[in-house]
Amino acid sequence: MEYETVIGLEVHAQLLTKSKMFCSCSTDYADAPPNTHVCPVCLGMPGVLPTINRQAIEYAIMTALALNCTIAEHTRFDRKNYPYPDLMKGYQISQYDNPLSHDGWLAIEVEGGERRIGITRVHQEEDVAKLWHRTEPATGETYSLVDVNRAGVPLMEIVSEPDLRSPEEARQYLMKLRSILQYLGVSTGNMEEGSFRCDANISIRPMGNGGSTAKVEVKNMNSFKAVYRALEYEVERQRKVLEKGGKLVQETRGWVEEKGATVSQRSKEYAHDYRYFPEPDLPPLTISREMVEELRSRLPELPDDRRDRFMSQYGLSRYDANLLTASRAQADYFESCLELFPGGEGEKKAKTVANWLLGEYARLFNVTETEITECRVEPRHLVEMLGLIGEGTLSTTMAKAVFEEMFHSGRRAPEIVQEKGLAQVSAASELEAVVAQVLADNAQAVADYRQGREQALKFMVGQVMRATRGQANPQVVNEMLVKKLEEG
């Protein structure tokens, strides 16, 4: 039987505010020793009270606007109650039935165009502390350590409708969402560091049959790849259960990377009645329409708009434009290069820079597992190198070698060219001897050429290039050979 996959995603993204959600502690705790970014408020000590971080609310509203949501006029915080040592107050300040925003959408690329995935809501809450579970090697005794640095960091929850139909669509959705957050500058979107987290709800149902089977919640996916693999695994697992005539149960399963499998989590800590009720320490918030419009006017150009502009302004294909604009940093890099690139035809320049970014850059980022924000080659240095190609100093082949060196060392192209003696040889006087030698050594090719076989010329150019280890300017060589052959 054919099955249809139904996926909804719940994303938690830490916001890049300077201070925490409800106190003035710094959120910049990445390299800090445990429990150094704390105060009585985020430690949940007796008698302390939260105060709302305005910046966080603005960031969440901007996100909601970028996701085409309706911004609530009245919103409020609620207490989500559950006992766990990572919760300093024994409850999390979150939002329940009056979220900051609701009913939006995000477009993903699918075959033959794009599809809108519904956004149920974007709301604001606070992060919890980090627990470190340890085992004493000598005794085997287990214990847990608490690091409160993370507790109280502003967290935005973005819930999608169950509109995703495959693990690939889920991956697309996450990439696009992360891209939007990065464009807005409200979150790093870094999944490995835990500032962007994703839980999934997944079920499968017989194709064409509207009803759904039991929803499975999947947790513990710590990378985009993990999300994709976990969902693939679940689709297969659920299909096998149904095909064997089994029944799926509503449950929470954790992705175990090493096993490449999801595992049922039936522990006490997942069986909750959160007993939500309005947070009495914070009065309801009224979000004025003026504030919403002001924030809307501050929205930057978002990925989809930028892609469309790249297509019309630079004549790029939708595919290339999508790749280039997927990351704001890369799109910015691209446009910086174009600005610095002197003279010439806009579209041709764009194509050249795009080819480099999507070609050599992408390859080297992949190899080194880095990204454009860490790139040591500045736009002006790429443009400088492209200039060397343009003036004939570098061949494209040589340029790739030079670029790789630039990429790893951060040095500039002219320096590398000079040091390695890589400059393209265009002076006829320097090539004279080699050309003569090649003609002498390849009598057959000379004869073929004279009988009108153009192929033979290409062969001889190749021979000169080889003899000069690629440094000869092929165009110059070509001209010299033709001249000699005609003369002869």
Added chain:
Amino acid sequence: MMAKRYLSIHEAHELLAKGEVSSVELTEAALQRIDEVEEKLRAFVTVTRELALEQARHADERIKSGEFSVLTGIPAMIKDNMCTRGTRTTCASRMLESFVPPYDAAVVEKLNAQGMVMVGKGNMDEFAMGSSNEHSAFFPAHNPWDLERVPGGSSGGAAVSVAAGECIYALGSDTGGSIRQPAGFCSVVGLKPTYGRVSRYGLVAFASSLDQIGPVTRDVTDCAIVLNAIAGYDRQDSTSVDRPVPDYTKSLVPDISGLRIGVPREYFVEGMESGVEQVIRQAIGKLEELGAEIDWDVSLPDTPAALACYYIIAPSEAMANLARYDGVKYGYSAPEAKSMWDAMEKTRQYGFGPEVKRRIMLGTYALSAGYYEAYYLKAQKVRTLIAREFSEAFAQCDVLVTPTSPTVPFRIGEKMDDPLQMYLSDVCTLPINIAGIPGISVPAGFVDDLPVGMQILGEPFSEEMLLRVAFAYEQATGWGERKPPVQGKGR
């Protein structure tokens, strides 16, 4: 010289300003009084002798330099649910028996800035849950008018210490009557300000939407003085209201002629002691004599629902507020637990007393899936109705007058086995917290030498009006001048 016992703030301040007494002398007198009577009264969880003397010396220097205020050098007690940096803050609970906050409550910071001398931390019902001070995890406080009777609660220690001369004024907190009821039971003045008038930052939360800090004092003038010092917006408390603070002492004019005073009939409840009713009717007669127009026909028909409403909202909030006490971060932590969950369970099992547990269970139940609409949500609707009823009443009347409590102080142990009877002790005070309006209790007389308090209520932020009526009544009657014997009745 030996400082006079039972000085008010304004009297003591005058003596300090004239150099007739020093703060050290006032403080030593208070500490000496504590030594004399504390064994019988148990008003203090902690006496901060050294701190007080140090603060007094400092205050004397300030007074000498000429830069001091009306509260500089005056010995005070702070209820033990307000955080005091460096001094343990127990909430009269085993859970926080050794908890020393690294910060001051906003009110403590304000009083410290004025040169407060803190002689100690006040006994109370555990986490402010109770009406008799018997739910203190350490020891009950005793009523100075009859040591066999309760002083009321939860701010029992505050009322006892002020009534018995162990300090000159105290700060209490009031969630359903916890300042006014013990003030009434001990014949002192107690004010619960409008919700949002005083910052709650550093007040260990019981029920966040109902809690409010207020003064417990010997007279109405002192009440205005202390309110001046603690009222006002605080950035750290988002529920505090950003609104100017008037000089409350300016409202102390003994003139209430022409004021419209309403008497809501629902507050003369079934089970009210006839002696109490008589005292209050006489007090109202006095107000009429002073020129007020009395409206005996005011009705607040939803009053009977207030008790149920309160016992859903307060425990629900308390359930969450008390969730942080898990033994991991501070306070009591159960030893020898088998696992993390076991440690949390044992900590709470031993760390909380029975009344606290009862309220946590009530709150947990009221908020549980399937019950939320029937209980919590309904209670919130009732709350809106009660607030509306009050505001309608205040369209007709300037203030309302009621008994503070339906009874005189009851015997220690009398209601301990009957929580519902205990809850009924707050029946006249808790609707005021539900509505968020201010209320003051002033001494109104005695029944068989046991004090009776009169409660005066006004619309939000009408503290000036309440103080004016209370002041006029106090000046005309002087019930507060009678001092307690600090002994049992020897029956």
